[in-house]
Amino acid sequence: xxxxxxxxxxxxxxxxxxxxxxxxxxxxxxxxxxxxxxxxxxxxxxxxxxxxxxxxxxxxxxxxxxxxxxxxxxxxxxxxxxxxxxxxxxxxxxxxxxxxxxxxxxxxxxxxxxxxxxxxxxxxxxxxxxxxxxxxxxxxxxxxxxxxxxxxxxxxxxxxxxxxxxxxx
Numbered sequence: 001x002x003x004x005x006x007x008x009x010x011x012x013x014x015x016x017x018x019x020x021x022x023x024x025x026x027x028x029x030x031x032x033x034x035x036x037x038x039x040x041x042x043x044x045x046x047x048x049x050x051x052x053x054x055x056x057x058x059x060x061x062x063x064x065x066x067x068x069x070x071x072x073x074x075x076x077x078x079x080x081x082x083x084x085x086x087x088x089x090x091x092x093x094x095x096x097x098x099x100x101x102x103x104x105x106x107x108x109x110x111x112x113x114x115x116x117x118x119x120x121x122x123x124x125x126x127x128x129x130x131x132x133x134x135x136x137x138x139x140x141x142x143x144x145x146x147x148x149x150x151x152x153x154x155x156x157x158x159x160x161x162x163x164x165x166x167x168x169x
Contacts, residue, residue, distance in 0.1 A: 001091050001092070003015075007035065007076055008075040009034075009036060012033040014031070015030060015031055017031055017093055017131070018093040018095035019095065019097050019098075019133040021099075022133075022136040023136070026065075031099070031131075037127075039066070039068075039069075040066045064167050066164070068161050070103070070125060071161040071162070072125075072160045072161070074087070074109065077109075077120075078119055078121060079112070079115075079118075080119050083119035085107065087105055087107055090104065097132060097133035097134040098133065099133075100129070101128065102128045103127050105126055105144075107122050107125070108121065108123050108149055110122050123147075123149030123150065124144060124146050126144040127141060128143075
């Protein structure tokens with residue numbers, strides 16, 4: 001299933017996984033996927049678009065149960081129709097015990113308020129998350145991490161977060 005319409009900083013609806021997954025002490029059967037390289041069994045860090053908090057993070061008002069294979073300012077959107085975004089997001093489940101979420105060629109968002117240098121994205125990052133209901137494992141796989149278009153923001157302490165946290169943060 002290809003997930004479309006996430007644009008920049010978007011979040012999918014609750015997607016059925018097709019099986020029950022033991023995540024710490026809870027049983028989960030739905031997941032949400034964020035355009036910025038995260039998955040969650042909760043609504044997800046919808047207000048975060050960049051300068052992400054490190055994981056785990058047990059703060060009031062933050063989302064927990066986050067799986068972050070590559071939490072960064074990624075985008076599936078574009079402001080320029082003549083420069084369509086190359087990123088793809090695919091979800092596959094065998095409806096028994098395996099779920100694979102694949103981020104394919106997903107670029108970083110690039111600020112371009114004047115429209116002087118389209119497109120408003122750059123780079124291409126390809127990675128996967130595999131959830132196994134058989135043994136409750138979570139596997140991250142990375143194929144291409146393109147740092148040539150990464151924009152460093154000095155005001156951010158965490159621009160790329162890789163980690164996992166439980167329901168209490």
